[in-house]
Amino acid sequence: MSVPLLDLSLQYTQLKEESDALWLDVMSNAAYVGGPRVEQLEKEIAEYCGVKHCIAVGNGTDALFLILEALGIRRGDEVITTSWTFFASIESIAHVGAIPVLVDIEPGTYNIDPAKIEEKITERTKAIMPVHIYGQCCDMDAINDIAARHNLVVVEDACQAIGATYKGKRAGSLARAAAFSFFPTKNLGGAGDGGCITTDDTVLADRMRLVARHGEAQKYIHTAFGTNSRLDALQAGLLSLRLTKLDEWNNQRREAAAYYMQHLEQYFKGAGDLKMPIERDYGEMVYHLFILKSVHAKEIVSYLHSQDIGSALYYPKSLHEQEVLNKLPGFIRPTLPVAEDSASKTFALPCYPGITRAQQDEVLAALKRYF
Numbered sequence: 614m615s616v617p618l619l620d621l622s623l624q625y626t627q628l629k630e631e632s633d634a635l636w637l638d639v640m641s642n643a644a645y646v647g648g649p650r651v652e653q654l655e656k657e658i659a660e661y662c663g664v665k666h667c668i669a670v671g672n673g674t675d676a677l678f679l680i681l682e683a684l685g686i687r688r689g690d691e692v693i694t695t696s697w698t699f700f701a702s703i704e705s706i707a708h709v710g711a712i713p714v715l716v717d718i719e720p721g722t723y724n725i726d727p728a729k730i731e732e733k734i735t736e737r738t739k740a741i742m743p744v745h746i747y748g749q750c751c752d753m754d755a756i757n758d759i760a761a762r763h764n765l766v767v768v769e770d771a772c773q774a775i776g777a778t779y780k781g782k783r784a785g786s787l788a789r790a791a792a793f794s795f796f797p798t799k800n801l802g803g804a805g806d807g808g809c810i811t812t813d814d815t816v817l818a819d820r821m822r823l824v825a826r827h828g829e830a831q832k833y834i835h836t837a838f839g840t841n842s843r844l845d846a847l848q849a850g851l852l853s854l855r856l857t858k859l860d861e862w863n864n865q866r867r868e869a870a871a872y873y874m875q876h877l878e879q880y881f882k883g884a885g886d887l888k889m890p891i892e893r894d895y896g897e898m899v900y901h902l903f904i905l906k907s908v909h910a911k912e913i914v915s916y917l918h919s920q921d922i923g924s925a926l927y928y929p930k931s932l933h934e935q936e937v938l939n940k941l942p943g944f945i946r947p948t949l950p951v952a953e954d955s956a957s958k959t960f961a962l963p964c965y966p967g968i969t970r971a972q973q974d975e976v977l978a979a980l981k982r983y984f
């Protein structure tokens with residue numbers, strides 16, 4: 614039986630009638646970008662995350678860029694973030710002219726290690742950007758405390774973590790502003806690119822909305838050099854439909870992860886070197902990815918492929934090891950032992966809403982055969 618790393622068709626088939634009707638309606642009304650569906654989605658996401666404002670934008674990368682821009686982070690400023698994330702997190706920092714200062718991670722959660730943040734703060738530091746990696750919130754109280762002591766702003770990169778909680782609050786409501794991605798593979802994904810920003814700060818929200826719409830304060834009156842970052846009506850309608858299923862889908866991911874962990878612990882007691890993901894008890898992780906660690910990760914991934922099972926390294930390289938950073942003036946390449954030791958050793962197993970126990974058993978049996 615073939616088991617893909619991710620099966621997006623299930624999200625479509627579960628809402629097929631509504632999604633098809635939406636598509637026809639958008640096409641026949643020919644109102645493609647912005648409009649009431651986008652406004653409705655913004656309301657729903659703000660309510661879901663428990664914040665005052667949501668601004669729909671073109672993608673998660675833009676969301677991060679727009680937050681940093683609106684916060685006034687500029688050339689020569691430093692933003693502290695993790696080395697263990699998708700490239701977009703640090704790209705957004707570079708795009709406002711600031712310098713990413715990369716910090717090591719906690720083993721097992723792969724999130725930024727709050728104990729290693731303070732030593733990186735300088736007089737140029739303006740912000741801390743924790744990334745809720747793989748769908749688990751960072752330890753936000755620890756991070757917000759450091760920020761408060763040093764008068765820094767905190768921005769959540771919540772692109773992988775919609776629905777995840779921290780001490781009863783949802784990702785997206787844990788700092789000054791947060792970025793989400795609606796890329797199709799995300800826990801809440803559309804049929805194309807999309808993203809949004811959440812915040813309680815009304816002044817910041819107004820600035821981000823302005824900059825995302827060409828700085829256009831009134832029709833053809835521009836008060837800022839902005840950009841074009843909009844969501845279209847089809848994505849917004851589809852995301853509204855899928856938002857009604859998000860908690861159910863996230864629970865299915867959590868159940869699938871629990872099943873893997875229970876069985877892997879039994880199989881691998883004392884055998885192999887597989888390291889389970891660590892779920893912290895301060896919140897609920899939404900398993901954007903189910904990640905194991907092993908020195909044999911590369912071989913395991915290719916063995917699983919040979920058995921028709923989807924798997925991939927997340928990530929083959931940590932960001933402070935990327936050569937392109939040589940091109941960034943002011944960037945200082947740190948030594949980050951935990952991130953370095955994770956590169957090419959962490960890999961994902963299929964873990965998505967709708968995966969069956971039979972499919973998971975197939976994955977487990979293949980792993981067992983490999984070892």
Ligand SMILES: Cc1ncc(COP(=O)(O)O)c(C=O)c1O
Pocket residue numbers: 672673674675698699701702744770772773793794795796806807808
């Ligand atoms: C942690 C993280 N940040 C930012 C992004 C960027 O989101 P998008 O692809 O929507 O631009 C992603 C998407 O892969 C991500 O995983």
